[in-house]
Amino acid sequence: MTQNRPLTRVFLAFTLAGSLLFTNISRAQEADQQNAAEGTQQGTEQAAPATDGGLPADDASISEGMSLFNSNCKSCHKIEGKLVGPALKDVHKRAPSIDWIVDFVHNSSKVIASGDAYANKIYEEYNKTQMTAFPTLSRQQILNILGYIKQETDALAAAPTTTAVPGDATGQGQGTDTGIPASYMNIIMIALVVVLLLILVVLILITTVLKKYINQKGELEEADKEIVDASFNINAVVKSKPFIFLVTFISAAIVFKVVIHNLYAVGIQQGYAPKQPIAFSHKLHAGQYEIDCNYCHTGVRKSKNANIPSPNICMNCHVAIKTESPEIQKIYAAIENDRPIEWVRIHNLPDLAYFNHAQHVEVGGIECQTCHGEVQEMEVVAQASLLTMGWCIDCHRKTDVNTKGNEYYDNLVELHNAEGKGALKVEDIGGLECSKCHY
């Protein structure tokens, strides 16, 4: 095995690097074409295109820009390729000026109403879809987003030369995942069974031979002869007390096991995937379009409830997209009739258990998928986890507390380290106590 590893790694690295190289080249080509096309447009309409001067390039700004982009823009814009709105690649070069972008983000309808030519052109181009206004974003925040977009754009352009490295890393990651594979276990088991069977056959042969030998000698007394010639009496065995006891015991045990097993399953709805009133696909929204969970489930970082989005959030995009779809017509109907959509609740905790999303997602830094499964691959959402108390407790035992950069935990970590018992787990700070969840 160990000998194989370098070989696999090299092979994987090659294949991955090759495929990435190919895709990136093709993308870069598209991008260039687009750039060229847009460049001509700019040339004709705008005398002084905006430069990229003044866009932040430091890591902090870029990362803030990235998180802002993911939570605010991503649902409608991609860096490249149209989604609801135009691709944002090189937007700082394309737009009339940085100030124009800021104004447009703050209140696009105002810019359009002002008769701005470029704004009206985009407006017409995208079927008069109005962009959501973000009056709360500061100028600096918008610049950070633009900085992030610029960096992404640059990264796309430079992709062919840089992407080979991650490929190598992936190869390593796969190679290190070792242990005794299941197939080996099976082979060992089969071998054992074969050996045991062989021994059985040999033993039977030996007894037969010995029996024959004794009978041929004919020196045995009557009593002994009976024993040697005794034939297997199934009736006697069945009626024997040990056998009856054994059968009763085994059947009782099986019944007991089944009952207990089923009792434990009472109220567990793992895999529960009810039909929802609107056939909303997480696979499409969260998977294909990579809309951040937070965009619709607005409470997940601040409240105990993650919140099922209200139709006005759907309207941010669906005011323009797929308006003819019968499923989306249902949303319009809900708004027009002022009747809320009655979704079927999938994750049902009992009333006696208190669960807080903000604690786990915002403070604990847990991914949504950890409990909800790969939602981005679900056409219909199903309950992925057990949601039993044992499941909760198990995770609290295993999970390290996300103490990094949170002053709340500083003293706790210090005290815990003083006692020297390894990493600070949730159970070490009272994560198994009753009144953390029951009150």
Place this chain on the structure above:
Amino acid sequence: MNDNKKTYWKGIEQLSNDPEFVKNADREFPEFLPINGNSEGGGSSRRDFLKMMGFGIAAVSLAACEAPVRKAIPYVNKPVDVDPGIPNYYASTYTHGGDYCSILVKTREGRPIKIEGNSLCKITEGGTSAQVQASVLTLYDRERLGLPVIGGKDGTWEDLDKEVIAKLRSIAAQGGQIRIVSNTVLSPTTKQVIEDFKAQYPTAQHVVYDAVSAHGILAANEESFGTRAIPRYDFSRADVIVSFAADFLGTWLSPVEYSRQYSKTRKIGANKKTMSRHYQFESLLSMTGGNADYRTRIKPSEEGKAVVALYEAITANKKSDIEYINKAAADLKKAQGKSLVVAGSNDPRVQVVVNAINSALNNYGTTIDLSSPAYYKQGDDAAMDRFVNDVKGGKVAGVIFYNCNPVYNYKGGAELAEALKKVSLKVSTSDRPDETAAISDYVAPDHHFLESWGDAEPVQGYYTFVQPAITPIFNTRQAQESLLTWAGVQTPDYYTYLKNAWARRGVSGNAWDKALHDGILGARSASAGVEGDTTSLASTVTAAAGAAAFAGDVSKASAAINNIKGSGLELVIYQKVAIGDGSQANNPWLQEMPDPVTKATWDNYLSVSPKWASENDVKSFEGKCNMARITVNGVSKDVPVLIQPGQAEGTVGLALGYGRVNGGLVANGRGVDAYPFMQVQNGVVAYQVLSGVQVEVLSEVYQIAQTQTHQTYMGRDTVVQESVLSKYQDDPFAGRHDPKIATWMSEEGSVHPGALSLWKGHKYNNHHWGMAIDLNSCTGCSACTIACQAENNVPVVGRDEVINRRDMHWLRIDRYYSSDADPEDKRGLEIAAANPEVTFQPMLCQHCNNAPCETVCPVAATTHSTEGLNQMTYNRCIGTRYCANNCPYKVRRFNWFKYHDNGNFEDINTPMNNDLGKMVLNPDVTVRSRGVMEKCSFCVQRIQYGKLEAKKEGRRPKDGDITTACASACPTDAIVFGDMNDTESRIYKMLNINDTDGPDYITEKEILEPRAYHVIGEIGTKPNVTYLTKIRNKDIEETKA
């Protein structure tokens, strides 16, 4: 140390060692209890068992098949500032007649669930009262009117407006008289609305009365100083307080404000070893009387004479034979300018003499401020009397009752009801079909105050605002809007009207938004313009402005007072702290709140002195007592009797607010109505009947549901620790019982009981929650009890279940009577029982570090947390009740029934039995079911919320971020909650905690504050709730009775 040799008792039965009481005292649950339900007789048969088992199995297997489909329904259009799961707070103002409190309303998902005090307000300073706390439940009272009523039938607003306007116009055209009758109106804009109405209908007049009037003070100040006003009292500046039957901590004028001020003078510590001295002269034992250092029992007929005697003792050194008058006079003279004399009497003559005393003591300008009068009571008894006579005389053609109920709560209610038949147009704006609304032609139901816009001016120049915290639940309309509509004003929308009115006063735009946000505007000078700094109202009191020349005629008043004579029994009509004048009588939280002094729930009663009881052969056992028939001027009522230690001989007391007919299902038929007993004496409504009171004891026995004698401490008697001020000044440990246990383990040979333990102790790395309760500050007002009930979904159990000792309050206030008499000296004890000292002690789960309950639970349903909490896990509890048996503090409560969704409790426990009532429940706290134990959780939901907010912001919680419902409701700051691990916290400093490191990283908290003690600390439970000794400001010789 143990110099505390007092005898404490909770009730008469304990003092007299009634054999029945002794038998029941040590039992957790008395034997007489029925086991099955409320009234079912006999046990269940074998058939029942089989039936139940069969049903049980079927139910389980059905339940196992498929879980019910639950819906998750989001908003259609989510409001920007509402996030499910996150509470929003809105500043508002509680006004009810003249009752006032500035508040914050906690809303969840758009519905108010809890009321907190607004600490920005300079009047109430974040304090609340039980009535304020309970008012949120009145919002969800399904017996409120949902539609306008026309002639007893449901109608529409259009019809009602059309008909009322037509009738008003025709009355006006014929020159008929129109009256608007109301209680005190604190809102300046509402007064403007009434003016607008009067402008449209010139014959209209506004008549103001109060169920409990302060006409006497208003009239006296008019006579003495030329201004008809209630001055602003400042108890916090008084070193000597003398009160003549004014229950200023419980019910008089503005109890929340006065409690706050009073408590400031009662707090003592290492840096402040002085406190105020409080004399109380009264007939009944009021809550305020219970807090007094010196208390004298006087008959109502002697009340005026006592005031005159005090005046003469101060001005003429004339000795009086009324107990403590001379002493009070001497103290008052020493504290000139730093004292305060108040009287509850509604007799202007008495109040004139009180004014004369305060004037002689130079208190005007320091403790009394006439320049910024308070508007709590504006009722004019004379005007109301005229109105009643006008109605009787057929002179009034139209009446609008603006949020008042005179048929019930005015002394001549029945007469008025009869006379009102002559009035052609009767309109009420009451929110429910109450006694007055029931005989009105039209009812235009007003919003609840939590649905309303408004403002209030409790003190001249100080404004606070009312803003809605929920959209109106019913099809009601704000009363001001109704008046404006009927007056034909163009924009009857009251919000716009209010906003415009304030814009005219110079508050608009950002200033208006800020005023609504803060709930207060702060002090404003009369000429308009907001003062930049509103630090303290008191600072505006200047000697020059506050003082005024006294111009009353004392000799005339004294002469008249000396002519007052009483004969036979005298009746005192008073308000209970919870029910007050009865307007919130349909609120089960208030009905079940034990009265601070009598500890009685659900009823009013005739309180009598122990001497009268023994003379009339009336015996009482746990509230079970004879009924009595009281007759005053031909009106007879049968009332239960309650023997009240501390009550003046020759007096009986009866509370207002009961005996409702149309109050609602909770209120109707509870107790008897005392309003018909009120009389007019010298032109003012008197709350005392001085002669002609006959009481006849009936053989019928009635049990009043009292809570106090339910639990005992099994003979352990270091529960209350107290001393007197002079001893405390010499030795801060005065009054402390500090038990030690002999051991070889310590060098001194003895240690504190908590130090010896089978267990290793608990390690509190993160937080260590603790509570300190200052017995000197606690006045017993019970705001905490109701706050706890609202916060923690504590059920209401009803009178029958209280009698069965099944009350559910997580936090109770124990009231102890005490005296210095030797326990063996029966004669001494009898005297003591006549006028005992009173101590109030809030008692809740002590969150013991060595908790007796935790060790006996067979299923580990009650456990200790790493933050010092004693956790109760309902879903694990199997109801053995071992923990309650083993709890030395008797704070655990067992759910004998499913109190929610249970037809038997439908009209009692309204917050858990109908969809509307359930809206008040705190969604973060489980509603417990039958068969589980529950108790105080230290508001763990608030702790968890506060911690999470801190974690989200990546910081440690600041002291004050996290507090319990009881601590935040307390008007006197008697309860302090905090993290004892946080060296910056108030509790850490208050208890002067010394951390000592023990083995295994366990830190022991040594409390160094001399006054701090643990209740029955000798049993070694090591509680996290610490009490501070009660210190009375008495002279030593007086303490030997």
